[in-house]
Amino acid sequence: MPIAIALVVLTLGSLLFHVVSPWWWTPIASNWRYIDDTITITFWITGCVFTAVVLFMAYCAYRFRHRPGLVAAYEPENTRLERWLAIGTGVGVAAMLAPGLLVWSQFVNVPAGATEVEIVGQQWQWGFRLPGADGKLGASDSQYVTADNPLGLSPTDPNGQDDVILVAADLHLQLGKPVKILLRALDVVHDFYVPEFRAKMDMIPGTTTYYWIVPTRVGAFDVLCAELCGYGHPYMRGRVVVDTETAYQAWLKNQKTFAQTYDPPHKEAGL
Template sequence: MPIAVAIALLVLGSVAFHLFSPWWRTPLASNWGSIDSALDVTLWICAAAFILLNLFMAWVLVRYRNRPGHKAHYEPENATLEKRLTFWTAIGIAGMLAPGLVAWGKYVSVPKEAAIVEAVGQQWQWSFRYPGPDGVLGAAAVKYISPDNVLGLDPLDPYGRDDLLVEAGDLHLPVGKPVKIVLRSKDVLHDFYVPEFRAKMDLVPGIVTYFWMTPTKAGTYDILCAELCGTGHHEMRGKVVVETPKAFAEWQAQQTSFSQILADMPQAAISIMLIKANACTISAPRSIR
């Protein structure tokens, strides 16, 4: 009996904690309301299973407790019960998977009109790259990284000359415009995550990953690394500024292009960079275009 009471109190306390908890999701600031909906469906299905199963267990402990004159009935198998449990479990799992699959289908289908921005992670900061007037990001790879070429752009790729580089700065995005965020890591595994956007994705060394979203509310939001990436993981933060298209264009006009960086680079550094580029027989991945 005490155990049954404890289980019932556990259920009551869990429900009360959820209803009166001060910790809730951050306000949504992107188009990914479907991700919130998928989480809500999962929460309600798991909550129903948690409440029903625990209350059933408490009832069983009371109803079938040891009492004088009552003898236990041994039943090692019950095909009907097993079929019912399998059926309702399958219904619950399908109910949790379906909204997530719908959201994922949209998540990986990037609109044709989406702009492109690259986010580069390293221990322990974020840097960003925007395409220039040609609208195409140039090729980049770790093998091109140097103190003068911190994002590793291919110096022989003409598409990269007008790229705009923002090293250890803020990510700026226009409100209401879809954007494909291409992700690249310079060292270890990272994860780009803005809670208000809901969307997130790992940065995997050696490959290019991506996600897309549409910012819906102007404001400044925190960029977090959601993957343990070393001793300074907790300090790997950044800012994303969502602003009007006009303000975004004005900010973008003030950024430095790769060609400007090359113009200010010492000739010796340029020569070394070109030698490395010419020595590479395998071209850098261009999936970021």
């Protein structure tokens, strides 16, 4: 009886926690409410299964408790029960996976006209790159990384000369405009995560991953690294600022381009 009561209390306490606790997400600031919806569906399914299983355990603990003269029946297999459990589990898993697959398809299919913005992660800071007047990002490679070229842009690519370089500074995005987020890491695996955007993805050294967002709320939002990347991982912080079009253009005019900041070796040698 104490075990049965404890299981019932555990179930009721878990349900009450999810109803009254302020654990829920921060207000969303992008178009990815679908992520919230998918997680909510997952919580409903797993919550119903959790409640049913624990209450069934409580029932069994009470119904089949030890009593004088009661003998347990040995039944190692029950084909009918196993079949229903397999079918029920399969339906539950499919119900959780299907919304995620639909959202993933939208997550990686970037709409036409989206502006490309590159996020570069390295131990333990963020670097950002925006296209210049030509609207194109130049080529980059880790072999080009130097103190004057921290993001590794190709010095010979004309498309990169007007790229806006931001290191240890805020990234500004324009309200209501789709943005393709290109993700690149220079050393180990990182993960660019803005909780209010509900969108994140691992940054793998040697490759470029991506997703897209539409900022929907003006404000400043913290950037976190959501992948353990060394002892400085907790301090790998940044900030994304979402501006109106007027404020964004005013900010962009005050930023320096790659051509203005890069000092190639031959200049240092006086050649």
